Amino acid sequence: MISRREMLQWGMVAPALASVSQIAFAGELPALGTGLLDAILLDDRLSPAAGWSALPAGVTTLHFAGDVTQIWYETIDPAWRHRGYVLGGITAASTLFVLETLAHQQGRRVVSHVPLNATPRKPDHSVRWIIAPHHRSVMP
Amino acid sequence: MTILPPDMDEARFAAFLRELGAAVGADWVWSGEKDMFPYRDSFSPVWNTEEERHASAAVAPANVEQVSEVVRIARRHRVPLFPISTGKNFGYGGPSPNVTGSVVLDLKRMNRVLELNEERAYALLEPGVSYFDLYRAIQERGLRLMVDCPDPGWGSPVGNSLERGVGYTMPYFRDHFGAHCGMEVVLPDGEVMRTGMGAMPGADTWQEYPYGFGPDPSGLFAQGNFGVVTKMGFRLMPLPEHYQTGLITVPKRRDFVKLVEHVNYLNDSGLIGEVEYGSPLSVLMGDGDFAALATKTGGPSDTAMDAAASAAGLHSWQVELQFFGPEAATRANWNYAKDRILSAIPGAEAKAGDDFPLPASEAELENVTQPYPTRIKRHRSLGVPSLVEWKIVRDDGHIGFFPVLPRTGEAVFEVQRVLGDAMKEFPSLPPFFNALTTPLMWHTHTFQMVFAPSIKHDDPAHNAISHEAMKKCVAVAAEHGWGDYRASPIYQDDVSATYGFNDHILRRFHEQLKDAIDPDGIIAPGRGGVWPRRFRT
Numbered sequence: 001m002i003s004r005r006e007m008l009q010w011g012m013v014a015p016a017l018a019s020v021s022q023i024a025f026a027g028e029l030p031a032l033g034t035g036l037l038d039a040i041l042l043d044d045r046l047s048p049a050a051g052w053s054a055l056p057a058g059v060t061t062l063h064f065a066g067d068v069t070q071i072w073y074e075t076i077d078p079a080w081r082h083r084g085y086v087l088g089g090i091t092a093a094s095t096l097f098v099l100e101t102l103a104h105q106q107g108r109r110v111v112s113h114v115p116l117n118a119t120p121r122k123p124d125h126s127v128r129w130i131i132a133p134h135h136r137s138v139m140p
Numbered sequence: 141m142t143i144l145p146p147d148m149d150e151a152r153f154a155a156f157l158r159e160l161g162a163a164v165g166a167d168w169v170w171s172g173e174k175d176m177f178p179y180r181d182s183f184s185p186v187w188n189t190e191e192e193r194h195a196s197a198a199v200a201p202a203n204v205e206q207v208s209e210v211v212r213i214a215r216r217h218r219v220p221l222f223p224i225s226t227g228k229n230f231g232y233g234g235p236s237p238n239v240t241g242s243v244v245l246d247l248k249r250m251n252r253v254l255e256l257n258e259e260r261a262y263a264l265l266e267p268g269v270s271y272f273d274l275y276r277a278i279q280e281r282g283l284r285l286m287v288d289c290p291d292p293g294w295g296s297p298v299g300n301s302l303e304r305g306v307g308y309t310m311p312y313f314r315d316h317f318g319a320h321c322g323m324e325v326v327l328p329d330g331e332v333m334r335t336g337m338g339a340m341p342g343a344d345t346w347q348e349y350p351y352g353f354g355p356d357p358s359g360l361f362a363q364g365n366f367g368v369v370t371k372m373g374f375r376l377m378p379l380p381e382h383y384q385t386g387l388i389t390v391p392k393r394r395d396f397v398k399l400v401e402h403v404n405y406l407n408d409s410g411l412i413g414e415v416e417y418g419s420p421l422s423v424l425m426g427d428g429d430f431a432a433l434a435t436k437t438g439g440p441s442d443t444a445m446d447a448a449a450s451a452a453g454l455h456s457w458q459v460e461l462q463f464f465g466p467e468a469a470t471r472a473n474w475n476y477a478k479d480r481i482l483s484a485i486p487g488a489e490a491k492a493g494d495d496f497p498l499p500a501s502e503a504e505l506e507n508v509t510q511p512y513p514t515r516i517k518r519h520r521s522l523g524v525p526s527l528v529e530w531k532i533v534r535d536d537g538h539i540g541f542f543p544v545l546p547r548t549g550e551a552v553f554e555v556q557r558v559l560g561d562a563m564k565e566f567p568s569l570p571p572f573f574n575a576l577t578t579p580l581m582w583h584t585h586t587f588q589m590v591f592a593p594s595i596k597h598d599d600p601a602h603n604a605i606s607h608e609a610m611k612k613c614v615a616v617a618a619e620h621g622w623g624d625y626r627a628s629p630i631y632q633d634d635v636s637a638t639y640g641f642n643d644h645i646l647r648r649f650h651e652q653l654k655d656a657i658d659p660d661g662i663i664a665p666g667r668g669g670v671w672p673r674r675f676r677t
Contacts, residue, residue, distance in 0.1 A: 069527040073272060098527050102294060104178035105226060105248055135175060137167040 037130070038079070041071065041089035041099075046126050068095045072102065080106040084140035086132045090116070092124045099131060107135035142172070143196040145219040145241040153196070156217045160199045160243075163209045168249070171197040178227070179244050181236035183537030185595045185607040186630060193236050193629055195222065198244035204324065204332060204370045210245060211368065212330040214662050218674075221245045222664050223368045225267040225299030228292075231540035231592065232303065233628040238666030239675070245368060253277040254371065255347075258285055262321060262347035264373045267298040271525040284379040286523040288313040293525020298372045302362050303626055306582035308414045308520045310464060311407055313377050315584045317362050322346040324371035325361055328658035333367070347373035363626070364650075365664035366657050377464075383500065383522065384463040384470035385493030386478065387512045389420060389455035390485050393445045393575075396457045397549030399488075402481045403459055404547055408585060411473045413462035416515040417578035420454040421445075425576070434575040437564065439557035445575060455489070457578075460516050470495065498522065535594040539606060539631075541613050542588040543622035545579070552579050555589050555622060562616040566609040568602070569593050588625065614638065629666065636669020651676070 039060040042052055052061065064071045068091070079085045080103065089096065093115075100110050112130040133139050144153050161169045170176060179195045186192045201207045214221050220242040227235030227246065235244060251268030256277060263274065263285075271293035278285050288307035290300055301316035313319050322336040333339075335358045338346040350358070360366040390399050406412045424430040430448055433440045449456045461477055463470040478490040493510050500522050503509075507518040519526035543559075545551045560573035572591045579587040591613050593606035611634060614624055618638035627635040639646055650670040654661075661672025 067526070067528045069525075072527065073276075077272070098292070101182075101228070109177065135167075135170065 036086070037088045038085045039075075039087055041068075041076070041087060041091060043068075043091040043095060043126075046090055046092070066092075068098060072099065077102070080108065080138075083138050084133060086130065088112075088128075088130045090126065090128050093127050094124050096127050096129050103131045107133060107138035109134040143176075143194045143241055145196050145217075145243065146239065148217070148219065148241075152217070156213070156219060157197060159213045159217075160197075160210060163213060164199055164201045164206050168200040168202075169197065170199075170244075179235045179246075181234040181628070182597075183230045183234060183539065183595060184236070184628075184630070185539050185603045185610070187536075187595065187597055187600075187603060189600065189603075191630065193233075193238065193240050195235075195237050195244045196241045198246050200246040200249050202249045204250075204326060207245070207247075207250075207326045207368055207370055208330040208332060211326055211328065211662065214243065215328065215330070215660055218660050219243055219662070220665050221368075221662055222667075223247060223267075225296035225302075226270050226294065227299075228295040229299065229303060231538055231628070232626055233630070236629070238629040238632065238664060242664075247368075247370070250370065256281060256283060256285070257347070258283040258378075260348060261285065261376050261378055262373055263297075263376055264322075264347055264371060265297055266371060267296055267369060269298070270294055270296055271300075275523075275525050286313075286377040286379045287525070288316065288319070288377065288523060289520060289525045290316075291517065291520045291525075292527045293520075294527065297374055298369055301372065301374070302369060304362055305626070308517075308582065309523055310377060310413050311410065311584040313375070314414060314582055316374075318584065319375045320358070320372055321348065321350045321375055322371075322373035323358055323361065323369050325367035325369050327367045328660070328663050332370075334371075347375070360653070363668040365667040365670055366653065367663060377523075380464035380466075380498055382465060382467040382470045382495065382497050384474050384495040385510070385514075385516065386461045386463075386474050387458060387491045387493060387514075388461065388478065388481050389458040389489050390481075391446075391449065391455045391487040393442045393449070393456045394549075395485050395488070396552065398485050399457060399459060399481065400547065400549040400552070402477075402484060403461075403581075404585070406461070406473075406477050406480075407581065411463070411477065413464055414521065415462070415581050416460040417581075418458050418460075418515050419456060419576040419578060420458055421449055421452070421456060422576055423454075424448065424452055435560060435571045436575075437561055439553070439560070440575050455487075460493070460514060462516065462521060464498075467495075467497070500524070535596045535602075538592040538594045539610055539628060540626075541591040541610055541617075541631075542580070542625055543591075543613075543617040544625050545587050545589065545622045547579075547581075547585060547587045551587065552577075552589075554620070555617075558620055559589070559591070559613060559617060562612060563591075563609060565612065566593075566605055568605055569609055583625075632666065632669045 037059055039062050041062045044063050044065045062071050062075055108131050110129055111132045114128045116126040116128055157169055157171055179198050184192055199210055201210050220239050222237035222242040223245040224235045225247050247267040250266040252266045253269055255264040271289040275287050288309045290305055290307055301320050304317045307314045322338045324334045326332055336350045336352040337343040339352050361369050403415055433444055463473045482488045482490055491512050496504050505518045545555050556573050556575055556577050579589055593609055595603050595606055614634050623638055624635045636647055654670050655673050658672055661674045665672050665675050
């Protein structure tokens with residue numbers, strides 16, 4: 001479970017992503033038309049006690065609990081077969097590794113990666129991340 | 141720093157890349173450090189060292205015509221190509237080549253399921269099709285066909301079978317290369333060839349009779365470098381009606397020998413699917429005294445192990461059995477297996493596990509209702525691709541050595557002892573080989589054991605230990621006739637050298653073929669330990 005403080009940090013960052021000129025990740029995100037996240041992927045096992053309420057309204061959230069297979073198969077993989085699509089997430093590190101590997105095949109890469117636990121090297125620590133199009137073949 | 145193909149300067153490399161772009165579209169060529177990250181082997185034990193192999197560029201053709209053109213361009217410029225399907229060969233090199241500077245020939249855009257035939261139970265696939273893609277195509281069409289997939293399921297049936305990868309269902313289908321039927325190959329001169337009945341124009345049996353007429357070259361393309369496979373047929377299992385499981389345990393250490401004999405009979409008679417061997421004594425490995433016994437130099441005595449088992453009130457070995465077929469047949473086969481083994485081994489016990497009609501529900505796939513501790517991973521056992529297996533990966537990945545040993549209990553004991561003692565030289569690694577290490581029966585009728593030390597991107601000293609241990613393990617195993625079945629490019633020469641009958645006549649035969657078929661050494665030089673003349677010392 002992530003802390004409320006960590007959740008608030010995400011809550012503060014996410015609205016800033018609405019404007020490429022303001023965002024903390026402006027140097028990392030590719031030059032997108034809008035700079036918006038298309039969706040945020042959330043592992044509900046990591047939900048803060050208060051839930052995901054600190055997330056900004058209007059952003060599509062995708063939920064799973066441990067096994068990312070179904071949500072990737074039904075939603076993320078189809079989206080990654082088209083141009084564009086910026087995905088953020090709060091998941092276990094093992095989930096990010098799986099998605100990062102699949103993203104590489106689709107011309108995308110992790111452009112932001114922030115450990116959320118005090119001891120990142122412990123098995124399956126939590127991370128906050130963004131995967132965005134990188135190669136010209138998938139840029140919008 | 142720019143990585144260049146062998147014997148090529150930057151100006152000629154730039155011209156070469158422009159030709160590739162003209163052939164496939166500029167969007168489908170990758171080069172430069174900023175773009176080439178997907179083509180590094182993230183499981184490499186020589187990560188960020190001088191030994192790491194790096195591709196110079198990547199090119200992704202859309203169809204077989206473009207593959208032919210890319211091969212012709214590469215031949216004109218004498219640039220080695222390294223074909224990949226989905227590039228998920230983790231633990232065995234992933235997408236990175238044998239020769240630094242090679243251009244990765246990424247076949248991911250060739251991702252069509254060309255044909256699915258339910259009545260005749262086969263599929264014809266392009267290399268960019270993943271197991272997930274195949275499963276999706278079967279589900280969308282409502283076909284009662286079963287996939288035999290590795291885990292995770294993100295790999296390619298074409299790529300996995302050409303690596304002689306394995307699965308988890310019935311014996312015939314677990315051997316992925318063995319279950320293929322017919323392939324189309326772009327040869328090193330750009331010509332397109334089809335094997336088996338595909339060589340007969342108008343034949344409708346390409347995916348039903350694998351051999352055609354005359355010598356069958358299909359084996360040359362598995363772990364080989366004689367061409368680029370652009371289509372491959374596969375036999376598929378009709379979805380069985382029912383699934384039955386069961387557990388058998390035997391009390392004494394030496395009972396394992398008879399247990400293996402009977403399970404072999406059941407497997408070879410086509411009565412069971414993949415089995416999972418294990419030891420109930422594994423729960424004792426947290427106890428220092430027992431762990432010392434199980435990892436004792438020279439191996440523990442049967443008496444000592446039996447005493448430990450008796451004191452703990454546990455049996456020494458277990459095997460989980462899986463049965464597929466009509467409901468009555470699966471029950472009858474389980475009853476037969478149970479009666480056969482229990483009557484042969486005093487003290488053996490059996491317990492029926494879950495059984496249900498197929499396809500399995502989501503809850504049944506989670507395998508949480510077995511009345512005994514289970515090692516079966518239901519998704520893969522029932523042909524449902526999954527990503528969840530990734531949780532077993534420690535650190536940043538692993539390398540893999542899976543020696544092939546005789547399918548006997550005595551051979552298992554010998555491997556435990558010999559490789560367990562050999563790996564004591566590397567005390568920082570987990571004791572992969574100990575008195576409880578059990579064999580895998582992933583291939584049709586073959587035993588393999590597992591040696592998979594981890595790698596860490598930020599710990600080169602640890603990686604160096606894993607690297608050295610791997611080389612030692614391969615060498616010691618070969619001294620006893622236990623060869624590796626599959627290897628990463630950085631180990632392929634070591635492994636190839638262990639198959640040295642008659643002064644390495646097999647390698648010399650392959651080299652003669654290579655020099656004749658691919659005189660410029662364009663296709664994956666070094667793959668499978670086969671080097672073209674220009675790269676041989």
